[in-house]
Amino acid sequence: MKVISITNQKGGCGKTITAVNLAGALAKQGKKTLLLDLDPQSHATFSLGYKNYPAGKDILAVFDNILQDAPITPQNYILERKENLFFIPSTIELSAIEQELSGSKYALEIIQKFTSSLPAADWDFVIIDCPPNLGFLTINAIRACDIIITPVDISAFSLLGIDNLKKISSVMLNHNEKDPRQFYLITIFDKRSNFSKNFIKTINKHIPRGLLKTIIRNNIHLREAALLGKTIFEHNPKSNGAKDYSRLAEEITQKTKNINAVEFSLKAPSAQSVFLVGDFTNWRKDERFALVNKNGIWKKKVNLKKGRYRYKFIIDEQWVWDKNNPLNEDDTFGSRNSIVEIN
Secondary structure, X not given: OEEEEEOOOOOOOOHHHHHHHHHHHHHHOOOOEEEEEOOOOOHHHHHOOOOOOOOOOOHHHHHHHHHOOOOOOHXXXXXXXXXXXXXXXXXXXXXXXXXXXXXXXXXXXXXXXXXXXXXXXXXXXXXXXXXXXOOHHXXXXXXHOOEEEXXXXXXXXXXXXXXXXXXXXXXXXXXXXXXXXXXXXXXXXXOOOHHHHHHHHHHHHHOOOOEEEEEEEOOHHHHHHHHHOOOHHHHOOOOHHXXXXXXXXXXXXHHHOOXXXXXXXXXXXXXXXXXXXXXXXXXXXXXXXXXXXXXXXEEEXXXXXXXXEEEEEEEOOEXXXXXXXXXXXXXXXXXXXXXXXXX
């Protein structure tokens, strides 16, 4: 199961249209997909035509129950849209949750707790439509996700939004058990415009890594579908919008199929800091690989491709091998390297 957050603090960049139609495209390709509306404006809920739904089947109920330490039963909140496509709506009342979260021990962990409660073998993708800001709700989504997709429309303000998101992600690294991969998606592209063509050149320089090959063209049928409360595949499956989001789903599936989230953990109650180093860090200490301390248990999930990797922990500047892992080998320096193999 891969959790994808669709986020950009800038509005009007195709964020909700991307969340709804990427979810629709993945479901159409046979992937069991859950779309989660985390925006109090409820744009994804509106875009799928949900005006009335059973009480308690929304994201606010998820927050309320977890904040009250109630057991998490995912099916209590999920609506089935059609084959392979499932949905959790949002409500304007969610806007009041920010104040409540500020005093909660679970302030940044609600969505992570919920997605962790989903049987991973039963789901292929969870898509989260974030609000157009970098508040508690968006940070919840970023902490829970494996992948961040930032829609980038053709404007200078999108570049500013990207820079701000990079700063927030960097600050969160020391407190995040996951290290999500970041992708950028060009949206609302008009191939007839010279400005759009020049923007592509600019953004390729601004984003050296993570820019997706798929480009979402400006397409009136995408806006029509949202107004009618449908995915583009329900409204006009032969449109350019449907073709573009089908390509996006294929690209995301290809980019994520060989990526595995591997959890590293270590019990060190007296440690002040723990870092993970290995072949995947070039054996360098990096803030992105700082483990997170929870009651003396240090943890970090790292996305790794198939292969064989050597690693160690740095506990308060002391290099040690993982003695809970039976796979290890001589490091030629009188100690051991731990081994993780991903098939």
